[in-house]
Amino acid sequence: xxxxxxxxxxxxxGGLVANSDVTIEAEEGQIVGLIGPNGAGKSTLFNAIxxxxxxxxxxxxxxxxxxxxxxxxxxxxxxxxxxFQNCRLFxxxxxxxxxxxxxxxxxxGGLVAGALRLPWGSTSERAxxxxxxxxxxxxxxxxxxxxxxxxxxYGTLRMTELACLLMLQPRLILLDxxxxxxxxxxxxxxxxxxRRIRDQLGATILLIEHDMPLIMGLSDVIYCLDLGRVxxxxxxxxxxxTPQVIEAYLGARAAEQLEAALAAEATKTNSKHATSxxxxxxxxxxxKRQPRSKSATRAQPAGRRRx
Amino acid sequence: xxxxxxxxxxxDAANGVFLGAIFALLGIGVVLIYKSSGVLNFAHGSxxxxxxYIYFQMDSWFHLPVIVSLLIAVxxxxxxxxxxxxxxxxxxxxxxxxxxxxxxxxxxxxxxxxAAFLWRNASQVRPPQQFxxxxxxxxxxxxxxxxxxxxxITIAAGIGVIALVKYTTFGVALRATAQNRLAAKLLGVKEDxxxxxxxxxxxxxxALAGVLIIPTSALTVYSMTGYMVRGFVAAVVGGFVSLPxxxxxxxxxxxxxxxxxxxxxxxxxxxxxxxxxxxxxxxRVERFFALEQELxxxxxxx
Amino acid sequence: MAKVMKAPPAxxxxxxxxxxxxxxxxxxxVQRAALPLAGxxxxxxxxxxxxxxxxxxxLTLALIYGLMGxxxxxxxxxxxxxxxxxxxxxxVGAFASAGLxxxxxxxxxxxxxxxxxxxxxxxxxxxxxxxxxxxxxxxxMTLVFADIAxxxxxxxxxxxxxxxxxxxxxxxxxxxxxxxxxxxxxxLVVCIASxxxxxxxxxxxxxxxxxxxxxxxxxxxxxxxxxxxAKYKLMAFALHGFIAGSAGAxxxxxxxxxxxxxxxxxxxxxxxxxxxxLTILGGVRSIWGPFIGGAIWVIxxxxxxxxxxxxxxxxxxxxxxxxxxTMLYRPAGLVGVGRDSWRALRRRLGGASG
Numbered sequence: 001x002x003x004x005x006x007x008x009x010x011x012x013x014g015g016l017v018a019n020s021d022v023t024i025e026a027e028e029g030q031i032v033g034l035i036g037p038n039g040a041g042k043s044t045l046f047n048a049i050x051x052x053x054x055x056x057x058x059x060x061x062x063x064x065x066x067x068x069x070x071x072x073x074x075x076x077x078x079x080x081x082x083x084f085q086n087c088r089l090f091x092x093x094x095x096x097x098x099x100x101x102x103x104x105x106x107x108x109g110g111l112v113a114g115a116l117r118l119p120w121g122s123t124s125e126r127a128x129x130x131x132x133x134x135x136x137x138x139x140x141x142x143x144x145x146x147x148x149x150x151x152x153x154y155g156t157l158r159m160t161e162l163a164c165l166l167m168l169q170p171r172l173i174l175l176d177x178x179x180x181x182x183x184x185x186x187x188x189x190x191x192x193x194x195r196r197i198r199d200q201l202g203a204t205i206l207l208i209e210h211d212m213p214l215i216m217g218l219s220d221v222i223y224c225l226d227l228g229r230v231x232x233x234x235x236x237x238x239x240x241x242t243p244q245v246i247e248a249y250l251g252a253r254a255a256e257q258l259e260a261a262l263a264a265e266a267t268k269t270n271s272k273h274a275t276s277x278x279x280x281x282x283x284x285x286x287x288k289r290q291p292r293s294k295s296a297t298r299a300q301p302a303g304r305r306r307x
Numbered sequence: 308x309x310x311x312x313x314x315x316x317x318x319d320a321a322n323g324v325f326l327g328a329i330f331a332l333l334g335i336g337v338v339l340i341y342k343s344s345g346v347l348n349f350a351h352g353s354x355x356x357x358x359x360y361i362y363f364q365m366d367s368w369f370h371l372p373v374i375v376s377l378l379i380a381v382x383x384x385x386x387x388x389x390x391x392x393x394x395x396x397x398x399x400x401x402x403x404x405x406x407x408x409x410x411x412x413x414x415x416x417x418x419x420x421x422a423a424f425l426w427r428n429a430s431q432v433r434p435p436q437q438f439x440x441x442x443x444x445x446x447x448x449x450x451x452x453x454x455x456x457x458x459x460i461t462i463a464a465g466i467g468v469i470a471l472v473k474y475t476t477f478g479v480a481l482r483a484t485a486q487n488r489l490a491a492k493l494l495g496v497k498e499d500x501x502x503x504x505x506x507x508x509x510x511x512x513x514a515l516a517g518v519l520i521i522p523t524s525a526l527t528v529y530s531m532t533g534y535m536v537r538g539f540v541a542a543v544v545g546g547f548v549s550l551p552x553x554x555x556x557x558x559x560x561x562x563x564x565x566x567x568x569x570x571x572x573x574x575x576x577x578x579x580x581x582x583x584x585x586x587x588x589x590x591r592v593e594r595f596f597a598l599e600q601e602l603x604x605x606x607x608x609x
Numbered sequence: 610m611a612k613v614m615k616a617p618p619a620x621x622x623x624x625x626x627x628x629x630x631x632x633x634x635x636x637x638x639v640q641r642a643a644l645p646l647a648g649x650x651x652x653x654x655x656x657x658x659x660x661x662x663x664x665x666x667x668l669t670l671a672l673i674y675g676l677m678g679x680x681x682x683x684x685x686x687x688x689x690x691x692x693x694x695x696x697x698x699x700x701v702g703a704f705a706s707a708g709l710x711x712x713x714x715x716x717x718x719x720x721x722x723x724x725x726x727x728x729x730x731x732x733x734x735x736x737x738x739x740x741x742x743x744x745x746x747x748x749x750m751t752l753v754f755a756d757i758a759x760x761x762x763x764x765x766x767x768x769x770x771x772x773x774x775x776x777x778x779x780x781x782x783x784x785x786x787x788x789x790x791x792x793x794x795x796x797l798v799v800c801i802a803s804x805x806x807x808x809x810x811x812x813x814x815x816x817x818x819x820x821x822x823x824x825x826x827x828x829x830x831x832x833x834x835x836x837x838x839a840k841y842k843l844m845a846f847a848l849h850g851f852i853a854g855s856a857g858a859x860x861x862x863x864x865x866x867x868x869x870x871x872x873x874x875x876x877x878x879x880x881x882x883x884x885x886x887l888t889i890l891g892g893v894r895s896i897w898g899p900f901i902g903g904a905i906w907v908i909x910x911x912x913x914x915x916x917x918x919x920x921x922x923x924x925x926x927x928x929x930x931x932x933x934x935t936m937l938y939r940p941a942g943l944v945g946v947g948r949d950s951w952r953a954l955r956r957r958l959g960g961a962s963g
Contacts, residue, residue: 076835088830101823105835114815115808404744406936413932420926423919581757588746
């Protein structure tokens, strides 16, 4: 039993099937990447895991506990954190308050405690503020501490959202296109940041991305979805060489070219080169690797830069 | 079981058709206005009332022929509606729900206060009806010409507006804006013109409703409030976006409400509309009539 | 984000969820609210001691209206749920308190809080509706409920007392202090209003209020952050009812009689709208807003326009225009205008001396 599992998940809206029989496994501390063309059902899967929609069939299990019967806020309490493509921050409030709200479920003090300023409410408040300061330090948000969210640039919004996520020290982090809409420099900083979050928090990360260098460089395991099904699963190298993946992104012709290249590679070299394990070092720029056949190496699908 | 008396029932139902015509007329105006700007016009009744006061004024001061007074009142309604949009709600296109609701209520309050002040010396007046009060008997049921005229006018107006929205450029622009505002704007729809026209027609229909119904009782500042609420019920039947539903809903509501009078649970009649709207809203009846997209688009407007 | 990410302090990520509080004796935090509140108290208590009775009347009513508006601040300003029926809850509180005192021989000091508590379940019913209906539909529903209450509830003799009204005598405190005089009752109202203000001041800075703001700004986002949206919406309506009910009790015993009224219903739609308007004018998100709006409303209707028979209508007209102006140009209300002016003034003073 893996640390986190989605088993045989089928999601449909009326007659439209968004996901069918999707199974995803993640070990603790892994970074699992989800790729696939638009409409493949990736965000929908996240919606089901975080509780915004109910699947038609399937199970979601986190450390042996069934997640599907829980309400969204209960799933948050269990340690599932998620970012969205459209930010779900609170526009009229400053960044600092947004972080404090993120910590809401861990704080104590209700209506009466707040109104009468009872001790446990104040203590909890101080702890929350300490944590918020620390998180802002990590994500470098201090300059924006008291700015209203509605005044922020898009990149800063995404960072704020990530910071909100970190407030709760989640065990499982669902990142939905964290790099979309932010500049290349910030994207390059995102990789190390996410790896650091994984290492220090011990969190398991599920990542949807179209930025191929980022996701290929970051992930331990990649799942490729197309039209609601998992069409490939493996290490980044394995997936990049899977014809179905190429076909989903670039079309049948490109897939055929890849198949031809793979076949040529298998006959030309010995077997130990043909099986791809994680042993090859993966650089962030995939085009540099294996310049054997041009079309095979351009196996970097044209992902979107902007969400 | 609820007891009812058949002879009374028929007559009450007939009265209900008449009242329902007024509800439908108001409902159609409300729907037009909501479709075009995302504003639920809480001032609809006040506009009707204000224009009916003008109608009364035309008659009592200038002694104009009834039909002229009516036309002037309706024209005032058109102007009032368009001016309200252009002066106020045009600037609220991107404002939230609170602004639109409070804005409409504020307009209503203003009109009520203004009418109370302007016509402070005219209490309990009764402006003339447009049609003769001679009763026509259809079977066991009797309706006077005011009733019949109102029903016919409403049906004509309803069909006219529905045709307008279905077949004219204005109508297409209106529906486009309601479904996807941004796309409509990008395609060149001048949403302010569309909305101003819709508000104008809505105001005119409100004035028409007021002028037709108020003379059957008394004209006070509060005359149209109850009717407006029932107009809303009619509009809710179509989720505030469907004109045919509002038309049918209005008539249906009138018949149902009045028919209750012939039963043993008469007292339900006055709260029937309130209960109906509660049930309709909780059941989300609008789902069955409006396009899902239109509803979502309009929800985002407000 | 041009620079390389700094390594986070290891302690942050390892720390337990609840940080141990810094050592030191636990004590009530010194209220930063104490100063303005003391100011409010002093400023409020002084006038009737020096001014004449008419001002007394005006100010008492202004405070009571302010309290009514405070109920709107909680439900609409903080949680974003539009309630167009505050007067209904005011009426329930008023009749409940009067009824308890007169028919159940309950002392005012029990009757008033009980009356406010009685209002809460009624408000929660509306709150449950609010869970299902959003935005515009909720607003319509509150209007409809206000209307139904006006047509039905406030015409039932078991509720309003025989003949549609109930007397509501002034309270007395252990037979020592009598609140018969308007001045003494005014002081009572000031104290109660201050208590509510203190409560709201603290509340607005608490975790619960933050959750309310979150629900107001982005319901789905709040839910995703682990906030129980339903709970806070219901809490908002409960507070809405409680505060409005308290205002109703205060109003009843101030007027010494509660009646549902004939031509002009005392707790009908018009009054509800007046309360909403005055809150918006003052500032719907500020605890001081409704008191400012209430003062303006009372001064307008009871002083400036008291003479003319259509005073209420004209006041409505004027308020309609003011509210429209507020929504169009200064949605934060007069409190917002005040804050902006203060900030601008400080900047100018700071710039001049710097």
